Amino acid sequence: MTINEGMIDRGIRIILGIVLIWLAVAGIWSPWGWIGILPLATGILGYCALYQVLGIKTCPMKKANHS
Secondary structure: OOOOOOHHHHHHHHHHHHHHHHHHHOOOOOOHHHHHHHHHHHHHHOOOHHHHHHOOOOOOOOOOOOO
16 A cells, blocks of 8 residues: 555545535534545545556655665
8 A cells, every 4th residue: 555645635635624524513414524534544444446456646645866
């Protein structure tokens, strides 16, 4: 399992996850708000299985050091 999400992508997922979970806890948007666990977890881990299947990678590639 390699990281396939860039920092901006991860940040958006974490914020979205926290907001959705907060909405569920506050009773504003329940129970669908608990789906926020998924973007929160993928944002923290930096890995999205759907990205892997679709061949998407928002994480910049590391440059090889050729000497």
